[in-house]
Structures are given as C-alpha cells and as structure tokens.
Amino acid sequence: MSVWNDLVGQPEAVDLFQYAAASAKPGATGPNAMTHAWLITGPPGSGRSNMAYAFTATLLCKNDGCGDCADCRQVVARTHPDLSSLVTERVIISIDEVRSLVQNAYYSPSTSRYRVIIIEDADRMAERTSNVLLKALEEPPERTVWILCAPSEADLIPTIRSRVRSVRLRVPDAGLVADLLVQRQGVEAETAERAARHAQSHIGMAARLALSSDAAERRAETVDLVLGMRGVHDAVLAASRLLEIATDDAKALTEERDASELEQARASLGLAVDDPVPANMRSYFKNIEEQQKRRATRSLRDGIDRILVDLMSVFRDIVRLQLGAEGALINRENEAQLRDVAARRSPDQTLAAIRAIEQGRERLASNVAPALVLEAVLIHAVRKPVAA
Numbered sequence: 001m002s003v004w005n006d007l008v009g010q011p012e013a014v015d016l017f018q019y020a021a022a023s024a025k026p027g028a029t030g031p032n033a034m035t036h037a038w039l040i041t042g043p044p045g046s047g048r049s050n051m052a053y054a055f056t057a058t059l060l061c062k063n064d065g066c067g068d069c070a071d072c073r074q075v076v077a078r079t080h081p082d083l084s085s086l087v088t089e090r091v092i093i094s095i096d097e098v099r100s101l102v103q104n105a106y107y108s109p110s111t112s113r114y115r116v117i118i119i120e121d122a123d124r125m126a127e128r129t130s131n132v133l134l135k136a137l138e139e140p141p142e143r144t145v146w147i148l149c150a151p152s153e154a155d156l157i158p159t160i161r162s163r164v165r166s167v168r169l170r171v172p173d174a175g176l177v178a179d180l181l182v183q184r185q186g187v188e189a190e191t192a193e194r195a196a197r198h199a200q201s202h203i204g205m206a207a208r209l210a211l212s213s214d215a216a217e218r219r220a221e222t223v224d225l226v227l228g229m230r231g232v233h234d235a236v237l238a239a240s241r242l243l244e245i246a247t248d249d250a251k252a253l254t255e256e257r258d259a260s261e262l263e264q265a266r267a268s269l270g271l272a273v274d275d276p277v278p279a280n281m282r283s284y285f286k287n288i289e290e291q292q293k294r295r296a297t298r299s300l301r302d303g304i305d306r307i308l309v310d311l312m313s314v315f316r317d318i319v320r321l322q323l324g325a326e327g328a329l330i331n332r333e334n335e336a337q338l339r340d341v342a343a344r345r346s347p348d349q350t351l352a353a354i355r356a357i358e359q360g361r362e363r364l365a366s367n368v369a370p371a372l373v374l375e376a377v378l379i380h381a382v383r384k385p386v387a388a
Contacts, residue, residue, distance in 0.1 A: 003057040003065040003072055007047055008180050008203070009172025013040075016167060017051070021058040021065070024113070035165045036140040039122075039148045039156065042169030045202025048149040049120050051169065056083055059145060060112040071112065082109045085118040090294050093121070095129045102136040105144045115144045122148040123155030130157045137163040171201045181210050197330055200313060205306065214252065218245050220333075222310050226381065227337040235378035242374050246303040254299050258292045304370045305361055308377065312357045315381070318342045319350040356380030 004014050024034040038055075040048045057075040058065035060082055066072060074080035084104045086097055101117055109115045119125075125133065137146060137160065146164070153161050174196040180203070181192035187210045195210035198219060208215045222245060225238040265288055266273065269281060277285055313330040320327060321342040329335060342350075360377040364370065 003054040003061075003067045003075075005067070006180065006184065007050055007054060008176040009201075010047060010051065010169050013051060013167050013169055014054075017055040018058065018064075021055065024059070036144065037137050037146040037148070037164040039150065039153065039161070039164040039166045040169065041150055041152050041155075041166060043151060043171055045199065045205060046169040046171055047203055048169060049118075050203075051167075052118050052120070052147045052149055055147065056080075056116045056118065059114050059116055080112075082112045082115045083118070084115070085120070087120045088124060088298075090124075090298060092126060093119070093124045093129055095126075095132055098125065098129050098132045102132060105136050105146070106141050108141075109143055113143065115141075116147065117144065118147045118149070120149045123150040123152075125156075127157055130160055134159050134163070172203070174201045177201050177203055177206050181207060185211060187211070194333075197328075197332075198310075198313075200309070200330060212252075215249065218249055219310055221245060222307055223314055223331055223334055224337075226311055226314055226378070227334060227341055229378065229382050231382055232379055235382045236375060239371065239374035239378045242307055242378075243304070243371050246300055246307055246370070249303045250296060250299040253303075254292070254296050258295075261288060261292070301364060301370065304374065305364055307374075308357050308361050308364070311377070311381075312354060314338070315350050315353045315357065318345075319347055319354070322347045322350060352383075353381040 004018070007014055020034045038052075040051050042048050053075055054065065057067070057072045060075060060080055061069055061071040063069055071080060075083055078085055084101055086093065086101055088094075088097065098119075101119070105115065105117055107115060119133075134157075140146070148156070148160075148164060150156055153166055174193070177196040177199070178189070178192040181187040181195065182189055185192075185207060187195070191210050192206075195216070196206045198209055198216075199206035209219065210216075222242060225241060229235050229238055262285075263273070265285065266275070269284075271277070271281075314334075317329045317331050317338050318341055320329070321339055322345075329338065331338065356377050360373045363376075364373050
C-alpha cells in the first residue's frame with residue numbers, strides 16, 4: 001500500500017511529486033526537481049490537501065511513502081514531529097497563526113530529512129499575513145519545505161507566487177471518484193455514481209452524499225426549490241429555506257465535533273460531565289467555545305457556497321438543454337423539471353442566472369451576509385433580462 005493509492009485522476013502531479021522526492025535523496029541523478037516551496041492549486045474537491053500530505057509522507061518516510069510505517073501513519077494522523085500544518089477554523093487565516101508556523105520553520109527536523117509545513121486554504125491569508133509568510137520563503141531554512149494549497153495561483157499575492165513551484169490539479173473524472181467510493185467506502189455502484197455526479201467530482205462531498213442520506217436529501221430539496229420558482233415571491237421564500245438547509249447542514253457537521261471536544265477537554269482536566277467549571281478554568285473553556293463559534297461561521301459559509309455550486313449545476317443543465325448540447329446532465333433525476341424550465345425561459349436569462357451565482361460566490365467570500373447573497377442570486381435567477 002502506498003500513500004499515493006487514494007489520489008485519483010492526477011497522474012501527472014503524482015509523477016512530479018514522486019520524482020521530486022526521489023531527486024531530493026543524496027546521490028540521486030538527473031535534474032534536481034526538489035524545491036523548498038510548493039503551491040498546489042486546483043478546484044475544490046480535486047484533492048489538494050490529500051496531495052500535500054501524500055508528498056509529505058514521501059519526504060518523511062524512509063520507504064518512499066509506503067503507507068504502512070510509523071512515519072506514514074503519523075502524517076495521516078497529523079502527529080508527525082516534523083510536520084506542522086495549518087487548517088484554519090476562521091473565515092481568514094490570522095497573522096498570529098502564520099507567525100507561529102514561521103517560527104516552527106527554523107527548527108531542525110527531529111527524525112526525518114525535512115521539516116514540512118503545510119498551509120491549507122492559503123487563499124484565506126490577507127496581504128499583511130501573506131507578507132509575514134513571504135519573509136520565510138525568501139530566506140528558507142535549509143531543510144524546511146513549505147506546501148501551500150489554494151484554488152488558484154491568482155488567490156495569492158504575486159511575490160509569493162514567484163517564490164513557489166506551482167502544481168495544478170484538475171477535476172478528476174466522476175467515474176474515477178465513483179470507483180474510489182466503491183473501493184474505499186464499500187458504497188453500491190449506483191449510489192457512488194450518483195454521488196460523484198451530484199458532487200461534480202468533489203471527492204469529499206461525493207463521500208458525504210454517498211454515506212449520509214440527510215446530506216443527499218438536503219441537496220435534492222435544494223434542486224427542487226430552485227426548479228419550482230416562478231417569481232420573486234418564490235425566490236425570496238426559497239432563499240429563506242436554503243439558508244435553513246445550509247444552517248442544518250453546518251450543525252450536522254459541527255455539533256458532534258463540538259461535543260466531543262468539550263468532553264475531551266473536561267476529561268483531560270478531570271471534570272465529570274455535570275461538574276461545574278472552576279473559575280480558574282473558565283477562560284480555557286471560553287476559548288474553546290469561541291473557536292467553535294468561528295468554525296460554525298465558516299462551516300455555514302462553506303455550506304452556502306456549496307449550495308451555490310449546486311445551483312450552478314442546475315442552470316448549466318438548463319442551458320445545455322436550451323442550446324441542444326444535452327450530453328450527460330448532472331441532475332438527470334430532475335430531467336422533466338429541467339426541460340420544463342428550459343422551455344419557459346431564454347438562454348440569455350439562464351446565462352444571467354449563472355453570472356448572478358458567480359457574483360454571489362464572490363460576495364460571500366467578501367463577507368456579505370449569506371441571506372442577502374441567496375436572495376440576490378435567486379431573484380436574479382427568476383427575473384427576465386432587461387432588453388437592450
């Protein structure tokens with residue numbers, strides 16, 4: 001078993017990283033493809049973080065990322081002493097979080113050839129925070145490797161882009177994602193195919209849709225709501241319901257984890273479930289609760305963004321039907337409704353809805369209130385374009 005086995009649809013990137021790891025060994029021949037800083041880009045669900053940790057395991061493992069040794073298991077568990085990673089629970093990555101990573105970068109590796117530092121969602125760094133990281137990339141310690149993950153190169157400031165080697169991932173084929181669900185999760189082939197198609201090859205989302213009936217039902221309701229809209233009144237009601245769906249989805253993702261964190265915190269301090277929190281420990285639990293609130297905020301916004309992606313798939317299906325380029329519909333379970341909507345509106349109106357969704361995602365990323373984003377998107381979706 002290799003750490004690369006579960007990475008689907010990225011053969012060129014896998015070859016590049018395997019070669020880089022091999023060329024880093026003493027005495028290796030051929031062009032030296034190893035460098036101190038990498039940027040892995042690709043659309044959500046393409047496997048950016050999985051690729052980063054597979055490369056990390058290969059660098060830290062004495063057997064080239066075998067997947068079985070203690071080093072590989074520690075990388076998977078994020079507990080390896082020579083690995084530092086940042087997965088922010090905030091909407092943005094704070095400057096203090098990056099300063100802490102930069103400080104860690106100057107420690108020598110303890111058990112491996114390298115110290116590896118991974119920043120997931122590096123696009124969430126503000127310019128001031130990025131400049132803190134830039135200094136570390138300009139004068140890198142000899143055996144430290146930085147791996148940044150972001151949707152695209154344009155999401156990072158130019159000075160950082162100039163100091164990293166960029167590797168672009170592509171959207172994996174839905175069939176490959178479905179095969180992975182069958183092999184890894186034991187999902188039935190039909191369920192796996194539907195989940196991979198509805199997730200638009202987003203590996204994590206496909207697994208969730210395949211394994212959680214609640215998640216699949218929430219997505220189905222989302223599609224039904226937008227296809228059932230006839231006017232502005234329907235759009236406003238649909239926006240309200242979609243916000244409820246996103247909130248329920250976010251709670252499902254965070255509540256169990258929140259309860260587990262508090263239980264572990266109490267156990268580590270010797271407190272029973274019903275014991276009152278001593279005064280000298282209240283600040284500790286307050287920090288945990290604040291982190292959980294930040295995580296809930298991000299989870300909600302991520303959930304709304306996912307809803308917007310689902311809506312995009314609906315209108316893309318509609319415009320394909322309108323233009324006669326039917327092909328394979330993402331939402332083919334709703335084909336009758338899609339054809340009905342396609343017959344009642346013009347391609348220009350559908351394209352205007354797609355543009356409104358794209359703008360909505362940009363506004364959401366700029367911290368516009370989620371309710372306002374959803375209302376604006378859906379009202380644009382039902383409004384007829386103004387004649388020129």
